[in-house]
Amino acid sequence: MTDAPDLLIRAADLSAAGRPGRGDLLVRGGRLVAVGADAAEEARAGAEVLDADGLVALPGLVDLHTHLREPGREDAETVFTGTRAAAAGGYTCVHAMANTTPVVDTASVVDQVWELGREAGWVDVRPVGAVTEGLEGRHLSAMGAMARSRARVRVFSDDGRCVSDPVVMRRALEYVKAFDGVVAQHAQDPLLTDGAQMNESALSGELGLAGWPAVAEEAVIARDILLAKHVGSRLHICHVSTAGSVDLIRWGKAQGVDVTAEVTPHHLLLTEDLASTYDPIYKVNPPLRTAEDVEAVRAGLADGTIDAVATDHAPHPLEDKDCEWQAGAFGMIGLETALSVVIRTMVEPGLLAWADVARVMSTTPARIGRVEGLGRGLTAGAPADVALVDPAARTPAGEAPRWSRSSNTPYEGMELPGRVWHTIHRGERTVVEGAPVPREERR
Known part of the structure; x- marks a missing residue:
């Protein structure tokens, strides 16, 4: 070099x-x-x-929320193909989520994912450790060992599932303080969303799809902000999707709680109306919300209440999306299109300047993830x-992302x-x- x-x-x-x-x-x-x-x-x-x-x-983009699927679901994505797509989207560092098979809940699996990233060589891969063993929500994972691993894990999440037990969540928040870690919560009350298929609204009733109420997200965020305040720990909220969630995070920050939050590109642009197609390409967790919610999360990103844009890149093979809505998997890919969506929703309307884009897509995500050496932007x-x-x-209408192994993009066309x-x-x-x-x- x-x-x-x-x-x-x-x-x-x-x-x-x-x-x-x-x-x-x-x-x-x-x-x-x-x-x-x-x-x-x-x-x-x-x-x-x-x-x-x-x-x-721009400084190389940093994603706090990427599903690379390896190990276990290499039919959907691998570390090589996912990080190749990330590089094509302007990313130089991604955080690989823990809901793989096996789950990233031990130092040995952490090191496996980290080494796969080094071998691929497209971007830095920072494994995210599971909060609980097997993502089961009962017993804390080997967080200390993962923090001491070669990858030096600092972000822990059961993403895909909520840490719904308040006692377990409190213990996790207390534990990560020892190594300046952060718990990234997937805010979804499982009892309020059992069988849910889309945002709960008049439209869900018309379509005959089980509703996913906003309060299922907001109740968990409110509880966890209070827990983080009580124990004096860092808390990160994944994929914020409702106006009420933005208000709660704004309140938490005003109280001095060390809470950060992310929003996905698809929640900045798309609305629940797309469920009317019954095309599961638009089925995602949390679900697409109302136009009012989209406006609120844009405003929250603009005013700093929401700290970062994270892709929640969730690849699926064709058979998991080319089916009826109820049988379809939740999730969308987004690494190759994230910056374009931010330009469309935030830069072109004048809500963010380019320096702000660098902040929400690079320097702040690096700081939240405690990525050593990154977060300094374009400085000597x-x-x-x-x-x-x-x-x-302009990306021609109809052009699909090219470099991910999966093609479940909501933006084709x-x-x-x-x-x-x-x-x-x-x-x-x-x-x-x-x-x-x-x-x-x-x-």
């Missing part, structure tokens, strides 16, 4: 780095060594030049993790703004002109 020639990124839009107008970035030895007007002057002879005129430079000395995006590009043309991870270009570059061909 250190013997490679300098990489000089010329004339990129550096507004995400707090610098108005265009400027240069100099990459050397896997790090950014200069940002701005003096970068070209510091480049050594023989530097490789990448023309970024018309492209916005930071790892050379960069995504170069063409905001004027939509024209979305923005396209990632280059992703640079630790100084190596993993994506060039939108296509992932095999390791043996990289520089």
Whole structure:
């Protein structure tokens, strides 16, 4: 890496780095060594030049919530294919959720996932440890051993299931304090959502689909904010989807509780009306909500109540989605389209500037996940993790994501703004002109 020639990124839009107008970035030895007007002057002879005129430079995106399915469901996704899709979407680090087979509830499985990520080489893979053994909600997992593993796990979640027992949740919150960890809660009261298929509303009654009430999410969030306040621990709320949830998180922060939250791209754009198609491509957990809820989560992301955008990339093989609604699996893929959806829902309406996009999709997720070395943005000395995006590009209607093993995207047929043309991870270009570059061909 250190013997490679300098990489000089010329004339990129550096507004995400707090610098108005265009400027240069100099990459050397896997790090950014200069940002701005003096970068070209510091480049050594023989530097490789990448023309970024018309492209916005963002720090490599960090996803707090990715389902890579391996081990156990390699028919849907693998660490290799999932991280390849992540790189194509501008990501340089993903947190791999624990609901695999076997569950990531021991240091040995953590190390397996971490090593698969190193072998794939597209992005950094940070395994998320399960809160409870087997995601069963009864006994705490080996969180201490996972925290001491090579992957140094700091995020713990039973995502896909809620830690519904308040005693277990309290113990988990207390335990992670020892190593500055965070419990990421899937807020879903299981008793209030037994058999639920879509958002509970007049529409669910009309469609004859069992309703999923907003209070099932909000009640768990309220309880856990109070528990986190009581024990003085960090709490993270996964995939916030209702207006009431945003209000509760805003209240918790006002009380001084160390609570953070994420929203998915699909909850920023799509509404429950799509359930009228009975196409399970739109079936997701938590469900798509009302237009009023979409407006509320956008406002919450804009004002900082919601801290991050996380994909909840949930790949499924064709047979799990090409079926009737009730039999369909919950989940959507999103790594390749997340940034485009954020541009459409938040940047183009003026709710977020590019510096805000860098905050909610890179620096803050890195901070929440305690990802060592990341979270510094586009600054000299930071790892050379960069995504170069063409905001004027438009994805042709009908074009599906190309690099995930699964194809269960809700956006096929939509024209979305923005396209990632280059992703640079630790100084190596993993994506060039939108296509992932095999390791043996990289520089």
